[in-house]
Amino acid sequence: MAENIAERIADRVEAMPPGERKAAQALVANYPLIGLKTVADFAAKAGVSAPTILRFVSRLGFQHYSDFQAHLQEELAAQLQSPLIRSTAPASSRESGASPMVDASIENIRETFRHIPAHQIAEIVDVLANPRMRIMLVGGRFTDPLARYMAAHLTIIRPNVLHLAGQESNWRDRLIDMGKRDILVILDIRRYQESLVRFAEKAGQRGVHIILLTDQWLSPIARFARHVVAGRTAVPSAWDSSAALFVMAETLIAEVTRRLEVESARRIGEMENLRDN
Amino acid sequence: MAENIAERIADRVEAMPPGERKAAQALVANYPLIGLKTVADFAAKAGVSAPTILRFVSRLGFQHYSDFQAHLQEELAAQLQSPLIRSTAPASSRESGASPMVDASIENIRETFRHIPAHQIAEIVDVLANPRMRIMLVGGRFTDPLARYMAAHLTIIRPNVLHLAGQESNWRDRLIDMGKRDILVILDIRRYQESLVRFAEKAGQRGVHIILLTDQWLSPIARFARHVVAGRTAVPSAWDSSAALFVMAETLIAEVTRRLEVESARRIGEMENLRDN
DNA sequence: CGCCATACGTAACAGTTATTACAGAGACAG
DNA sequence: CTGTCTCTGTAATAACTGTTACGTATGGCG
Known part of the structure; x- marks a missing residue:
């Protein structure tokens, strides 16, 4: 249920038609950000049409594109919460500083x-x-x-x-x-x-x-x-x-x-x- | 121009009216994911109305909400691509020993x-x-x-x-x-x-x-x-x-x-x- | 060669979205 | 208290998005 989408793709990519495979590749290539954009953007990046993207996410088990995006967001949220990731932080305020x-x-x-x-x-x-x-x-x-x-x-x-x-x-x-x-x-x-x-x-x-x-x-x-x-x-x-x-x-x-x-x-x-x- | 949005917020938050400040808080609280959702979602999380969110991003210097989102996405992309964070984690060198x-x-x-x-x-x-x-x-x-x-x-x-x-x-x-x-x-x-x-x-x-x-x-x-x-x-x-x-x-x-x-x-x-x- | 199944894109549709104009609420100085 | 100015939400709208139906193309098999 709470499995990673990347893993799910790896499992099923072999059983996909060529167009959806292109979608899968494009997604893992710069995971997961294009998945958060619009269907049209995703489709353009992958070089396929919008409906192909929808069929792709449907094959991953999501009924709506928004479900798919929600799942990606949760993954991202979990990843960002892990404390060690903070490259954008002003490094100075790190060691002490707070109060x-x-x-x-x-x-x-x-x-x-x-x-x-x-x-x-x-x-x-x-x-x-x-x-x-x-x-x-x-x-x-x-x-x-x-x-x-x-x-x-x-x-x-x-x-x-x-x-x-x-x-x-x-x-x-x-x-x-x-x-x-x-x-x-x-x-x-x-x-x-x-x-x-x-x-x-x-x-x-x-x-x-x-x-x-x-x-x-x-x-x-x-x-x-x-x-x-x-x-x-x-x-x-x-x-x-x-x-x-x-x-x-x-x-x-x-x-x-x-x-x-x-x-x-x-x-x-x-x-x-x-x-x- | 390529500056961090979080810093830009910190700079200008003092000059913001209360409603927009709430928007800033909500965004910083779980940065940057709510910024990638819809205006309505963002507004609901922040407890303000949709137009306030738009005025907020406008004050940050973005003419359209989509520009704002694009900027956030770029930041995220840069952050996700730099693999240095997890590997060079300084937390291990510091005595993290406790538990x-x-x-x-x-x-x-x-x-x-x-x-x-x-x-x-x-x-x-x-x-x-x-x-x-x-x-x-x-x-x-x-x-x-x-x-x-x-x-x-x-x-x-x-x-x-x-x-x-x-x-x-x-x-x-x-x-x-x-x-x-x-x-x-x-x-x-x-x-x-x-x-x-x-x-x-x-x-x-x-x-x-x-x-x-x-x-x-x-x-x-x-x-x-x-x-x-x-x-x-x-x-x-x-x-x-x-x-x-x-x-x-x-x-x-x-x-x-x-x-x-x-x-x-x-x-x-x-x-x-x-x-x- | 012809039939069928699968895959894919085009185009139209309905729902949602960002965006704008406007009016009410509230703070503040006089 | 009164007028003014700022801030904020409501509501209408125009653009856009996801979604679906349908037609075309393609490849395999008899």
Whole structure:
């Protein structure tokens, strides 16, 4: 379905009459641009008539010339999106330039991932991908949105995902139900919130598997956590940046999704069924 | 004459009226493919009418839309023919080591900011830093946490910041109080949520100043928005990445904070007083 | 040599497109 | 508030585009 048009041509070019073969040659010769022009232009370039072009695209499986063009455009779009293609770019603005804020964020992301061994991420993913464990997520004042972000994705691909929202008292009472089969993902950066620390401590005592995402100075929660991920947060701003932790969150989400591919596919299918009714 | 159209846009975008500026944004956001489609398609993507598109290309120095398209095609042809890009890729020499996910995220951030002129960010900051305007923030399924993140910061440095949480019906009823003195910050990436579009449309009709953070394919809300920021989202994952938009959010927060430095310092002082009692 | 099937182009048609003129909406100075 | 100027969308139009039907040419086979 999503196959390349160039390949499709190569497959069928032998079975084509001479005129259409000329069309095929002209198309691959300067692929794919003439395919985006009008039928008349295409025909002139190929040295055939317009109807021959239409018969050609019809043989490729497209009912309308516009379908054919749409397909070519999609291919082009995918190709242009791959980041490495940027010859027309002003090369100067490349290395830095954007803004100190952006440069610092990128540097933070790089540094954060350089200091984290791959096996540590793998271990966390193992834990998060275990469907028999219940996942709870909570964050501080500014990091709670990141917890929500993770929860929004995880809850789609696996069961038993819960974001602890609202007031501290709300989730403190949940402690009584928590135990060794629970995972607690905590996000906490400066200034560390006492309420979170207390909560984490009690959860740790009950055997909850704590995964902490924090900054490079390490929240005191690190003492109770089984896994600690430290992200760089320094940027030229009055605030600390959570960008590195955000990318970390997305990375974890992506990996867990990959791990649960089969299970989650079925799960998503069921969800869409439920939505249709 | 043989200059790049993207550069030509960057030169003249400041002198353009708002509608044509939206056209410029839409074109730069996914350059250059929408420029190769029909005027009507281009107009729909940009959220303006067809004549505005024609005035836009006219301002770029093209007498006919077809001239404009021809120029774009030549650029594309030159770009596609130069094979140096992929082979001499400098990204490998640079330590790309981390992971494809991280590399893609960094590249997305770079690309996003490269496509956004500095004055556009400045304009948005101007609006957000106006204390007489009320700011409301809302997001879609996965982007709502970003709205929360922005709200959490903005609400500290200035008054009248409100995150629209929960069900659609909750905020739809707020429309009646909304008008020209309101700013609505909307985050919306694929797959765009109908409820958000409807909400934005009605808000736009009431004169609300809409700032849209979306992906490179532009949410349909772009039609109603006064400011559109398009972030790259493609990563090697089953999900789209909001990392670029996250950095954009942090950048906006940082800039607004800087702008309001004096006012917010007093405000923060008062807040701490209130907390101590 | 004659018949048939396939391939191709010409020409007409219908739908779509770019383009233009015009009027309403909005911003701004007086 | 009033007039003016800029900007923008609506609607009509003229050019063009894709598409189809049809006739001609060509090559193979009896």
